[in-house]
Amino acid sequence: xxxxxxxxxxxxxxxxxxxxxxxxxxxxxxxxxxxxxxxxxxxxxxxxxxxxxxxxxxxxxx
Numbered sequence: 001x002x003x004x005x006x007x008x009x010x011x012x013x014x015x016x017x018x019x020x021x022x023x024x025x026x027x028x029x030x031x032x033x034x035x036x037x038x039x040x041x042x043x044x045x046x047x048x049x050x051x052x053x054x055x056x057x058x059x060x061x062x
Contacts, residue, residue, distance in 0.1 A: 010058045017051040020044075 024044035031037045 007058065007061055010054050010061075014051055014054045014058065017047050017054060020047040021051060 021044050024040045024047060028037045028040035028044060031040065
């Protein structure tokens, strides 16, 4: 039962992180201010790293 809860939490978080990556990449492309655009690119990269770590944790549970 505990493993199922962990998988559910990881899957939910993974989806959220993937959505953030998409949103931040979109903002980075559409914002004309170079510094703010760069900030969003960095946010997207960080969230992508989080998503990768979450996916690895999910893979290890299988």
